[in-house]
Amino acid sequence: MSQPREITETFRLERVLKSSKSAIVFQAVDPRAGNVVAIKLIPPGAPADMKVCQVRFLAAMDALASLHPPGFPTLLDHGFTPDGSAFLVMEFIAGARIDASTGTSPTRVIRLILEAIESLEKLAERGIAHGNLAPDNLLAIRRGDGEGVKILGFGTAAFQVGTLAGTGLSLVEGAQYAAPERLEPATAAQEPDWRGDLYSLALTTCELLGAEVAPLDAPAPSVTLPSQVHQRLVDPVVLRAILEQSLRRNPAARPGSLDEFRQALELALFGVNSQQAGLVASDLEEPFGPVVSPAPVPPATFVPPPPVAAAPASEDVPAQPRKEKERTGPVPIHRRPEIPTQSPGARVTPPEPSPGAWPEETTGPTVQMPAEPEPRAEGTPAPPPVKAQRPAPKRGPGRRVALWAGLGALVLGVAGAAFLVVQSQRQRAAPRLAAAPTRAAALPTSAPQPVAQPNAVIQLQNAEAAIALGDLVAARQALDAITPAELEMLSAAEKDRHASLRETYNARVEQTLARELNDSLKTGNLRALAETVKGISRQDEAAFAHNKDLAAALEDARRVLNVQGLMLKAQRRGDWGEVLDQSTVLASLVPKYTQGAELREKAASSLEHEADTLAAGGNYEVALARLETLRRNFPDRRGLADRIERIKADQAADKQLGQVLAGAEQAERDQTPEKGLAALAAVTPGPRWEARFRQARERLTKQLERLDGASPTVVLTPEVKLEYKKGEPGTISLRIQDDHGVKNARLFARVEGSVQYAELPLRPTSGSDYVAQISASFHQNQTLEFYVVASDHSDHTTQLGSAQNPLKLKRKKWSLFGG
Known part of the structure; x- marks a missing residue:
């Protein structure tokens, strides 16, 4: 174990780059090399876990230093401070946070995520996980060959064991992107592994792409990709499937490796992944006889993993081993044969439910193609799954007729499957509501199709179902989806039904908002308070303007959030006096806001430290001003009065030392060095004055030797x-x-x-x-x-x-x- 060190003894801290409950990052200078560096300081967790945390931290740092993953900043130094904090010194990287790319090109996002996976895989091979992946920990940088990515935030999860469990999400950086197992007390103390990184990376990818994940806390969340992703990617279905699998609550139900996730992203972006790119060339060498003009390699398709049976929502379902054979390789990739050469036995079948214990959603039907066995010599290994096409064998007239009949049946089957896929995508584009079960659409036949109900009627049904389930967001989406023109075409009864639903919705909104605002203020949950206020539309606010109690609660909530915003901005500036002022106001408004109390204590400690530093430099007036701010907000703080008196005494002594030094300098000018030496000898200078006293003493001694060379x-x-x-x-x-x-x-x-x-x-x-x-x-x-x-x-x-x-x-x- 390395000896504790003070980072200020080796580096000169210049400014705070980022500050959170879990770590603080400084921009600093290494005076020895003259380089600008970034220093991350991670406070210790529980004292009982200190040894475990230190061992994990050192293992993570050793792996980072030996592997040199290209996606991480270069590690220059690491260790521990005397107070038990861990620190790591890295090269300073200039770039922009990757989450600034939200809503922009999906191809850019996928390319940067692919580059990040490469470095995460290197750490995973050593049993090391990042554990803190989030959009704000991915930095987009410019380099000679274009754009790259740097992964920040490393080391926090290794040093802080179990800090996410039992805390509010707003208290720990990146916690909203952490895997579920890191938020549960039973598993939070376990060392993070690559499965948690996979979950965080998938959720980060959804955030950057603007995808909707709902519900996030379900055993198998559903991912809805925006239209821009569908337009820009080669195979968005593969992307959605791998994201949904990676976000499963049970870690064992996620993909079998980071490489599996990477191959799926490559397939979604390029239409072929790196593994397939290597197989195509080898397949052309299979001994199938001479191939004059091989058919082009057809695009690949991704088969989503089968869902598992649902469990009651009220029970905590423990993780159980999956009964089906576990995959150790990449995501299964199957080529779609071209329709003219397709076997007539193709069929559309729903996926079989998995016997696993973790409930997940059904992902829809899968087109299964009967496999065609390939001839190979006895004792030779099975050929790769991707095959070069061979010349079709000659068939007789009877077989040709049967073939065309089979192809006709196949076309009908494929058309039916396409119809189901289109209907499924339309349902996904609509708001996710729990509507009454409806009959599945039949395969297209020559029979006439039933006339669809008007959109307004469907949305009224959706709104009724959403209100019944308490999903007010979905209810508002359904009601807002009815255009004025559609509303005019409704019957009188349906219009009354619409008005009644709107009135019921407004009443529920008022009740819900009042409860959420009061509960958040009472419990000090400002994250929930901010989400509630953010979700109030102008229409909602106008609708409950008559409710004075709700309007007052909303005004109180906005005042609290405004004070919190001022406090956090002051923290980012390093203005601890302003932080203390605002945190004191916040404590009076929301007494149970624990983060405000913690930040208030941190501001008080920072002001004391600043005052001591200023006093040591002789800036007594500024130091006392800092402490006066502290006494105004924290009058009963322990040791504050003694600190103020000590600094005042140091100020008086400092003034006396200044006078003595001035007298010695005057004696030097008067050619009476003996008087100056006597004055200097009569006092003891402090550390700040030692150098100046020593220099004056040396000058006077030399002057005296020059003036008094002979004996009496x-x-x-x-x-x-x-x-x-x-x-x-x-x-x-x-x-x-x-x-x-x-x-x-x-x-x-x-x-x-x-x-x-x-x-x-x-x-x-x-x-x-x-x-x-x-x-x-x-x-x-x-x-x-x-x-x-x-x-x-x-x-x-x-x-x-x-x-x-x-x-x-x-x-x-x-x-x-x-x-």
């Missing part, structure tokens, strides 16, 4: 005798000089014969003269021994006499005629 001189004043009268004080006069001034002069004396010297006062008189008065009580009318020590500001020292060889002050001797 100490001599007795001329014409002064070292004598004193009996009973009177003795005087010692000295002249002490130095090239830059004497720092101090000291005189030590003792009575002759004594052991210890005592320091006596030596005071300057004028200029360089010094004098010491020796009291009678000290010399006791005895000979006095003394010596003098003088030093300058550079600590040069000079002595007059010494302890071993002192000078002597003697009592004056009197003559016989004197006193």
Whole structure:
């Protein structure tokens, strides 16, 4: 396990690129190389899972570093911080989010998804899954050969075990695209695998193509592709089938590999996949005899997997092994033979239900063609499923008649199948409503067909069914689908029926909206609140304008969402003061909004960190302003008052240090470096001042050495005798000089014969003269021994006499005629 590191010790953080509950991404600079990098910081999950998370994270990083998948940014560094967070350093990629391509060319979307699959397959081979695929984690980039894709968001799922289960979808990035097994507490703690990536990639593909997935939480959701996809792709049926299979709730019911998903996309885009492209050439070498002009390779068709039996919606159906033989290869691909060479035994049969336990929807009939066995020698392997056409054997007249009869029956069968497919597509284009069962359309015959009911009548039936089921969205779609012209053609009874349905719909909408708005505000579920407000049309709002309570609830909801929007925008800007202000307002409006409380705490911590950083740089006023914002919104925050007092004390000390340094610099200008050095020595600078104090001290020391190069001189004043009268004080006069001034002069004396010297006062008189008065009580009318020590500001020292060889002050001797 690598040792924890602070990323700020190695990299210089410049700005926040993306911030979410699960991770924060910085743009930074590597000072050593001068490169711009992206650093992703992932906070730790539960402490109990820390070791498991770290092991998974390191395994994912090792795989990424060793495989170098082309669709991922280059990994430059990774590790853990002292607080337990994981980080990874990647190359900085410039590009646009691929979800900006929603509603544009389907071919562009499929090509980029195919490129992403290539890199995901490399990781899957090592047992590593991305686990965080979503539209905003796919980046479209420009390169020399055109456009490519880079996959972002890697590492979060590996380091955060089980963070999706039990949380709101809005709390974790990309959670709305996560596989169902990652959202269920029983399986959320398991390591993500490629089946989860397959689900997320399929749902992301639907989002980018503008496809409708309904209902998403069903065991087998249905996918409706927009008309643009049908027009631009070679085989949209294959695309819809593989997406529906990949979105099945049971992971075992999804395709057997990412390669299977890739081949289906290639087939939908090009009409042939990479596997088939390799088989066509080999098939031409089969020993079927000479082939003069082989028929062109017919287009391939994709057979959707069989559905499984439905289970009660109220039960949680556990995953069970599928009874049919599991496929380990790609999606089965079958060639459609041309009709003139088709066997007359073709038939349209509904798919057999699978005995598996996961309920799924029926995908419609499948055209099954009886297989024609190919001759091969005994012991040789079976040839590939795609065969080059051989010359048809000669047939007699009887067989020719039977052949044309069979072909006629086949044409009728195919026409019937086509009619069913057209009717199925029309039903899929209409709103998905639970209407009453209707009789299946009969195969086209020479009998006259029944006249279809007018669209308005059908939509009234659909609206009634939708209202009965509580599907107000479908009810509105059905009612809105009736044009004014169609409404005028209805009978009076049907018009009354329409008015009654519209009135019932409006009443249900008011009840539902009031309940959803109040529940969302009460529980703090702002994601649901936003969805509810977004779904209110202008017609709906005008219809319930008379309902003052509902109008007030809607106004409260919009105010809450507006405050939330301001808070999130401020977070993206890194304006934590504004985040704290808005989160405080939001807490008063929606007390149970947990994300707001978490963001409020994060903003408070960020303001404290900013204040400490500013104070360390000497920006005390700005730092105190940050803390004042925090005290205004969080007055009882623990430790806030102490932090403010500490920064104020640091500000006062900082001011004093500035004054001392200014005085030292003035002493340098006055040519009195000794004064500046003394001032600097009297205080202890903090980390911010250490360098400036050291530089000033070095300059003053050099100046002093230059000004005070010689040692001081100490001599007795001329014409002064070292004598004193009996009973009177003795005087010692000295002249002490130095090239830059004497720092101090000291005189030590003792009575002759004594052991210890005592320091006596030596005071300057004028200029360089010094004098010491020796009291009678000290010399006791005895000979006095003394010596003098003088030093300058550079600590040069000079002595007059010494302890071993002192000078002597003697009592004056009197003559016989004197006193």
